[in-house]
Amino acid sequence: MDASVTADRSLADETYRSLLDEILSAQLAGGAVVQERRLAVRLGVSRSPMRDALGRLEGQGLLVRNAKGVLTVKVITLADYLNSIAMRLLVEPSAAAQACSTISTETIDALYGMANAIEADPDPYPAVIWAFDDALHNGIAAASGNPFMADTIVQMRRYTTIFERQRKLAQRKPGLADHQGILRALSERDADAARAAMALHLERVRQNVLATY
The missing domain is CATH 1.20.120.530 (GntR ligand-binding domain-like)
Structure with missing residues (x-):
């Protein structure tokens, strides 16, 4: 695998783990709107690994779309x-x-x-x-x-x-x-x-x- 592809994959994994930790620890609270650009700036990553991480979290049901299609942290009832x-x-x-x-x-x-x-x-x-x-x-x-x-x-x-x-x-x-x-x-x-x-x-x-x- 190309070194740049490996690095991108590693950065996406690291971004995913960081966001998962924030959701599990309630730093990203249920119902909070997920702003891709702002999160990318805060974590110091480009939008590509951020988009990959958010997609994984959405696929796992931890992020959901509200009635307006906006990505939010799932509220656990x-x-x-x-x-x-x-x-x-x-x-x-x-x-x-x-x-x-x-x-x-x-x-x-x-x-x-x-x-x-x-x-x-x-x-x-x-x-x-x-x-x-x-x-x-x-x-x-x-x-x-x-x-x-x-x-x-x-x-x-x-x-x-x-x-x-x-x-x-x-x-x-x-x-x-x-x-x-x-x-x-x-x-x-x-x-x-x-x-x-x-x-x-x-x-x-x-x-x-x-x-x-």
């Missing part, structure tokens, strides 16, 4: 959130069970280290909590060995993440005990326990959100 959690409940417990036989001891130890650091900190930064949550759930998805299952989990988690962060629903240490239970099951290579722990965690998340409405 409570119904979207609950439907995403329902899908995760169908898939993620099975992923946790399958990951028991494949996830590395090093990965489990690293996740334990992150969890222990959060537990020891009386007021951890939200970014640290989210990083651990992403590492745990995405790590399990990848370790499931099923790329279709992993892709579904990643896509559904994007919707639940946006909803929770935009509405600041996270507690100081959300789901930490549940996450530790999942880690114990993974470290013991107990598939049934991992399946049950993940299902319990997701159901508690669902109930906690419903309690705020």
